[in-house]
Amino acid sequence: MPLDPLAKRLLVMMAAVAPNDRSRPSAEARRQALAKLMQFARADAAAATGTDGVLPGLGGDIRYRLYDPANHSTEHLPGFVFFHGGGMVAGSLDTHDLICAALAKTSGCRLVSVDYRLAPEHKFPAAIEDAVAATRFVSEQGASLGIDAARLVVGGDSAGATLAAVVCQQSLRDSGPAIVAQCLICPVLDFEDTSPSREAFAENHLLDRATLEADLADYLPEGTDLADPRISPLRSVKFAGLPTAIIHTAEFDPMRDEGNAYAGKLVAAGVAVEHICHDGMIHNFHAMGAILPQARLVLDLIGEQIRRALGN
Template identity: 75%
Template sequence: MPLDPLAKRLLTMMAAASSADRKRPTPDERRQALAKLMQFARADVTDVMRADAMLRGPAGNIGYRLYAPPSPQHSAPAPGFVFFHGGGMVAGSIETHDRIAAALAQASGCRLVSVDYRLAPEHKFPAAVEDAIAATQFVLANAASLGVDPARLVVGGDSAGATLAAVVCQHALQNAWPDIAAQCLICPVLDFEETSPSREEFAENHLIDRVTLQADLTDYLPKDADLADPRISPLRALHVAGLPPAIIHTAEYDPMRDEGNAYARKLLAAGVTVEHICHEGMIHNFHAMGAVLPQARLVLSQIGEQIRRAVG
């Protein structure tokens, strides 16, 4: 299918506003650019309560924001959703992804915990992974006080946040944690060991380009990092049988399309239940641009329905 006309218009506007001589962005430039982009997120979620708090992580306190959709008074614990924001492990925060987290909480009916994990280059790999694991353990251990049913916990994220979600689920399986009800991976980044055809085809002028991806990777990883390490490239995990049921959303014009599609196939082949949709005509991060892309509103509602089914 051709590139969606509204997505194409957005990309054209972004290209016109950027420098013709594309240089490696600094971490601050990357953070400012993502914050500006996330202003296109839908802003019509009004009935979700928010509360900020801290949890103890491996290197100090980790901020998180708890989102609580309306529920009947004296109701049973709600399903939970541990959410990790995108941003290439360099950018993003609970603030940039506030609207997305609220929309997912509303659509899914989950009490959602959005995690402000450590970012690179100040905190290189595996800092973000360690924080993601610690935050999920915290939610499981403190489910009652969070109003969450630990037997109905979803772990998910978008873009690089989906990387962390996939890694947490793999870690949980390897370490015999209580079962996670589902994993939700939105436009996931899952493989840095090999360059896929979609990474080549959409390396320029498709929202996130080759220069930015390489800058993020350089900022995130130590020089001696093994790109085949499943904590960096979850697609490279050898054993995936027994992982939680997966909800995976990819986009046709996303450089990371092929790795997300490949992970869906890999999980299916291992006997994992998978609901996978590759959205025609869409670009990376399209789900977060509901102010300009109608499909973004639809996909968040769709994900909410999928999660409701997954957690009963």
């Protein structure tokens, strides 16, 4: 299927205002760019509102934002631990505020958005340490947040989906928190190999090669093994026993092939998977509901899938 006309128009507009210098962008430039892009997120007046708090982590307190879809009901609801995207360098509680509020509302979960440490100030594995600590906290202290820890989802978008996949793999390996489902949206899952989609969409498809290389250079200490499953979850050797997976990829996303391959490996290992590769869409499309009608629909669909995975 061809590139969606509205997505194509967005890419043309972005190319028109992009700097001529395509050398490595700074971390600050990437943070500003993501913040501007996320202004196109779906605005939903009926969405859940968030309350900020902190939880303990190895590197100090970790900020989080708790979204309550039930208007402060005393009922314990399923929990959704969410990690924002941004290449481990950009993104924040604020950039993903509308996305998290919408997902809390559509899924019926109390959603905990985690403000994990970012590179280059905090290199690998700081973000993973925070993701693991946050998931453990919600699992152990969920009652204090109005969460039923027996119905726990872990998820994220882009690099946040990397963290979600790693948390699920480590939880399985280390007998960690019980996770019912993982939700991976446009996931980044393999830096050890260059897939055909990474080559085909390396330029002019929102997330370009220069940005990916800059993110990786800022995130990883020199000499880090790219095949480490904590960096490339697709390179794990064990998939059997992982939580039910909800995976959304996009046809014109550089990360398409690795997300599709991850879904395939899970299915081959006997894991229940709901996977959709969205025709005509680009990376991060789900976060552009103000422009792309398909983005508005996918957040509703993800909510329905999570409800099914939780037996609701």
